[in-house]
Amino acid sequence: MPLIRKSSTSPLPLLSGKDDVLRALFEGHAEERWAAARAAGGVAGGVKALGAALCLERDVRVREAILTSLTRMASPDAVEAVLPMMRAEIAAWRTGAIDALRAMQQAAWPYLPQLLADPDADVRLLACEIARTLPGEKATALLCGLIEGESEANVCASAIEVLAEVGTAEALPALERCAARFQGTRFLEFSIKVTGERIRSQTAGLA
Amino acid sequence: MSEFTAITEEEFRRLCEFIYRRTGMVFTEAKRYYIERRLVERMSIAGSVSFASYFTRLRTDVDREIERLINAVTVNETYFYREDYQLRCMTNDLLADRLKHKARGETIRIWSVPCSTGEEPFSIAIWLLENWRLVDQYDIEIVGSDIDTTVMEKAHAGVFGKRALMRLTDDLVRRYFEPQGAEIWKIIEELRESVLFTPVNIVDPVETRQHGRFDIIFCRNVLIYFDDASRRVAAENLYENLMPGGFICLGHTESMSRISPLFSVRRFTDAIVYQKATGGPA
Numbered sequence: 001m002p003l004i005r006k007s008s009t010s011p012l013p014l015l016s017g018k019d020d021v022l023r024a025l026f027e028g029h030a031e032e033r034w035a036a037a038r039a040a041g042g043v044a045g046g047v048k049a050l051g052a053a054l055c056l057e058r059d060v061r062v063r064e065a066i067l068t069s070l071t072r073m074a075s076p077d078a079v080e081a082v083l084p085m086m087r088a089e090i091a092a093w094r095t096g097a098i099d100a101l102r103a104m105q106q107a108a109w110p111y112l113p114q115l116l117a118d119p120d121a122d123v124r125l126l127a128c129e130i131a132r133t134l135p136g137e138k139a140t141a142l143l144c145g146l147i148e149g150e151s152e153a154n155v156c157a158s159a160i161e162v163l164a165e166v167g168t169a170e171a172l173p174a175l176e177r178c179a180a181r182f183q184g185t186r187f188l189e190f191s192i193k194v195t196g197e198r199i200r201s202q203t204a205g206l207a
Numbered sequence: 208m209s210e211f212t213a214i215t216e217e218e219f220r221r222l223c224e225f226i227y228r229r230t231g232m233v234f235t236e237a238k239r240y241y242i243e244r245r246l247v248e249r250m251s252i253a254g255s256v257s258f259a260s261y262f263t264r265l266r267t268d269v270d271r272e273i274e275r276l277i278n279a280v281t282v283n284e285t286y287f288y289r290e291d292y293q294l295r296c297m298t299n300d301l302l303a304d305r306l307k308h309k310a311r312g313e314t315i316r317i318w319s320v321p322c323s324t325g326e327e328p329f330s331i332a333i334w335l336l337e338n339w340r341l342v343d344q345y346d347i348e349i350v351g352s353d354i355d356t357t358v359m360e361k362a363h364a365g366v367f368g369k370r371a372l373m374r375l376t377d378d379l380v381r382r383y384f385e386p387q388g389a390e391i392w393k394i395i396e397e398l399r400e401s402v403l404f405t406p407v408n409i410v411d412p413v414e415t416r417q418h419g420r421f422d423i424i425f426c427r428n429v430l431i432y433f434d435d436a437s438r439r440v441a442a443e444n445l446y447e448n449l450m451p452g453g454f455i456c457l458g459h460t461e462s463m464s465r466i467s468p469l470f471s472v473r474r475f476t477d478a479i480v481y482q483k484a485t486g487g488p489a
Contacts, residue, residue: 003332003401004314004346009419012447038412038443061446061469068439092468103435132228135267165225166266198221205259 018043025049030059037065041073051081063093067100074107083111086123098126105133116142121152128158132166139166144174153185160188164195169203172196213243213250218258222246225265229273230431231438232280232460245279274432281428281458285326287333287367288374290427293456294334296478297423301454302339305422308452308485314346318421318448320409321429322351325362326371328402329394331425333375333383350418352407363404365394410437415444422450428458430466442467452485 015021015035021043024036037053040046047070054066070078082104085097101108108130115127124146131139143159150156156178163171179192214222219242223234234242246261253272255261265272288294305315319328328351335342353359369390372380384392393399407414409426410433424445430438445455446469455470456478457463463470463481470481 002343002345002347003335003398004348005401005403006314006348009316009417011419012416014413014416064439064467064469065443068436068443071436071439074436099435103439136263165221165228194217198217201215201217202259202262205257206263 015039018045021046022049025053026056030062033057033059033062034065037062037069040066041069047073047075047077047081050078051084054081054085060092063096067096071100071103074104076107076110079104079107079111083115086115086126087120094122094126098129101130102133109134112142116146121155124150125152125155125158128155128162131159132162134166136166136168137170139163140168140171143167144171147178148174150178153182153188156182157188157191160191160195164191164198167195167199169199171199175199213247214258218262219243221262222258225262226276226280227465230277231462231465232277232431232458233462234280234460242280245276249276249279277431281431281460284370285323286371286373287326287330289326289330290459291330291334291374292477293425293427293480294330295338296456296475296480297331298334298339299477300475301423301480302341305450305452305454306341306345308450309422312346314348316348316350316419316421316423316450318418318424319349319351320407320424320426321353321355322359322362322404323353323355324358324367324371325351325365325402325404326367327351327425327427328362328404329365329398332398332401333379337379349402350405350421351402352405352418354406354408356406359404359406362402363399365399367392367394409441409444412440412444412447415448418448420450420453421448422453424449424453424455426455426457428461430457431461438466442469446470446483449483451483453483455481455483457481 015024016039021036021039022045024032025040028036037050040050050066050070054063057063057066067082070081079101082097082100085093088094112127112130115130116124118124118127128143131143140163143163147156147159160175175192175196179189182188219239226232226234250261253261253264255264265276302315317331319331322328328349332349335347351362366387372392380392383395383398385395387393405418407418409415426445430441433441442463449455455463464472470483473480473482
């Protein structure tokens with residue numbers, strides 16, 4: 001029979017030692033940087049180094065490993081290392097950042113109010129996704145606070161899309177006012193209609 | 208089709224969106240009847256009187272309801288030749304692709320993780336022996352791994368009931384199994400010894416690294432149970448465990464694209480699988 005059984009194989013190399021890891025994170029070739037990014041979460045000074053590497057790294061796969069290491073830590077430091085990427089010029093970097101922040105859940109929640117009030121509309125738009133992991137009442141309060149004063153239709157649409165999943169009945173008046181302010185903006189009117197129906201149906205089902 | 212409808216079209220859409228967002232599993236309208244039946248079961252057991260109350264329970268994951276729903280909508284039962292279209296894809300396309308990157312005489316390594324009670328790795332072995340014409344020209348190493356050492360003990364014992372063998376022809380059962388009593392069969396010793404069973408937690412890189420690199424990884428219906436952070440780590444671990452150009456096969460409702468940008472999608476005649484780039488970091 002050609003099938004063979006080996007009782008041992010060559011384990012993949014493991015990068016260890018703080019100095020080696022931090023040096024490889026910035027100076028290694030892509031394979032070494034990938035390994036260093038995965039190991040950096042376990043060494044002293046790793047968060048700071050990962051945050052710095054995130055600002056410089058161009059390789060998609062190494063960036064992914066950096067974000068995953070920060071996601072695993074899910075600490076305030078790790079969140080703060082990711083936050084600058086929400087302003088990145090490259091869309092994929094912004095998306096990577098928001099995926100990581102959403103995965104950090106509770107660690108990212110305290111930063112949500114300031115992100116939803118950010119002067120940059122792209123940051124506000126992306127930040128809505130973090131609210132998806134919040135309890136419904138808190139998410140509703142934060143997102144309604146956003147749409148009440150928001151001037152960008154796309155930001156409102158992002159908030160409303162999240163409300164469609166997590167929103168409570170308290171969102172309905174804010175949704176109506178938003179619809180009135182953006183009268184004629186078809187996609188938003190449709191989105192508000194669907195979200196309102198979902199929330200009403202959810203509320204009726206709970207009654 | 209029955210007129211049975213537990214939820215409205217809008218509620219079905221809402222449920223599917225939620226399942227996709229939380230697990231990566233994709234269910235279309237074609238699966239509606241199936242999903243509704245599972246949903247009704249879960250609602251009944253959970254004591255939810257409406258979709259709204261059940262959805263609240265699901266969203267807040269009361270009493271691990273997400274896991275319970277996943278269990279209900281996935282077929283947890285394992286049996287020989289389950290999702291055999293992926294095995295067909297392996298012998299029709301994946302192995303030929305892998306051989307382009309391998310030196311003559313180099314071993315082909317295949318990993319079944321999680322392997323549960325062994326039906327999958329033994330299925331891979333039997334399928335290769337039966338369906339790959341080059342099987343005698345290469346050394347093939349099959350490893351089955353699971354976090355649960357109890358099920359792995361069963362896998363290593365290689366003893367199966369009638370239900371596990373239901374997809375195999377009588378001829379295959381006769382050639383690869385020995386009867387052990389009433390509706391109990393044991394896999395032949397030669398085949399049993401050809402699969403190595405090891406414990407592994409796929410979220411732990413120290414453990415996954417011990418297994419080296421593989422040409423093909425079967426990792427079906429496990430990533431759906433992880434939260435986003437663990438899923439990212441598991442995807443990176445599996446990526447490391449693949450040789451450059453290696454393939455990973457997920458369950459038929461799962462999508463790696465949502466989990467990680469590390470892999471590229473490959474659409475073959477029999478299955479959609481995910482591939483590690485031939486170059487780039489390990």
